[in-house]
Amino acid sequence: MPLIQVKVFKDELSTEQSSEIISKITDVVTQATSEKLRDATWVVIEEIKDGQWGVGGKAL
Incomplete structure (x- = not known):
């Protein structure tokens, strides 16, 4: 079973849009x-709050 995780900023x-991405x-x-x-493919969209992402040692 494929499991695809999509992480986005909260409220983006x-x-x-989430339904379209999943489809x-x-x-x-x-x-x-x-x-x-098709029936075994899972897509999970996870929203991440501001400040809980980081790139290059800096929180976004």
Whole structure:
């Protein structure tokens, strides 16, 4: 079962955008592998609060 995790800043995506991302990622996975995996493909969108990301030692 494929599990794809997408991490975004909190409140960056609407519910509709999240649904579209989930749908399109699932489509790409099944196109690259097998349609049989569609029902077993998990996509998780995780929102991260400001200050809980970091790049180059600096919180974003």
